[in-house]
Amino acid sequence: MTPEREAQLNALETRLGYRFKDLSLLDRALTHTSWANESLSGAAGHNEPLEFLGDAVLGLIVADLLHRREPDGDEGTKSKARAHLVAAASLARRAADLGIPALLLLGRGEEKTGGRKKAALWADSYEALVAALYLDGGFEAAHRFVRDEFGYDLEATAGLAIRDHKSALQEALQARGEPLPEYVVLAEEGPSHRRRFRVACVVHGTTVAEGEVYSKKEAQQEAARKALELFRE
DSSP states (O other): OOHHHHHHHHHHHHHHTOOOSSHHHHHHHTBOHHHHHTOSSSOOOOSHHHHHHHHHHHHHHHHHHHHHHOTTSOHHHHHHHHHHHTSHHHHHHHHHHHTOGGGOBOOHHHHHTTGGGOHHHHHHHHHHHHHHHHHHHHHHHHHHHHHHHHHHHHHHTTTOSOSOHHHHHHHHHHHTTOOOOEEEEEEEESOGGGOEEEEEEEETTEEEEEEEESSHHHHHHHHHHHHHHHHHO
């Protein structure tokens, strides 16, 4: 490992809030198969085995956090919440926030075909990262990382029986004899692979709430959630 690479990984450790005993685990989590296949020594490892393990560890930890939040909560609701939280789009966004795309080791062919911009590779590397934390620091280290990473989204769903806030808002307005809400895109910014949307929830021609995330549908849901809170006050 070159000094430059080590410095890059050390900077990532700071963002993770964790120091690896074996830094090569972190390096491997960010190594694509294309890089390993083009290695002159032929002995370079890649992150696919870690992805497999990380997927299982991440799913377990998110399930544990959901269960601890609502021990007697509806199983179907918690299953949907877990699927949403560990979906590829969610993991890719978190990987981007950590700066992982720029740290991926890709083969020349994969690099030329735009591999560094593929959200699927970001998500895979995020799973591999969770596995690396688990192998280096045990379940506690992985659990702490996932808890901190997903804490906001877990809290955002606390106490809600459903995640479809748009449907819930529509039902609440209909019950009050109010017109159905409209959703207006106020802004769309950022590169094509990481667009950020700001959406307004409009009732009676008045903006009652706004949502801003990396998906138009999720931005609508966030705006609806905020509007629901206002109407329930």
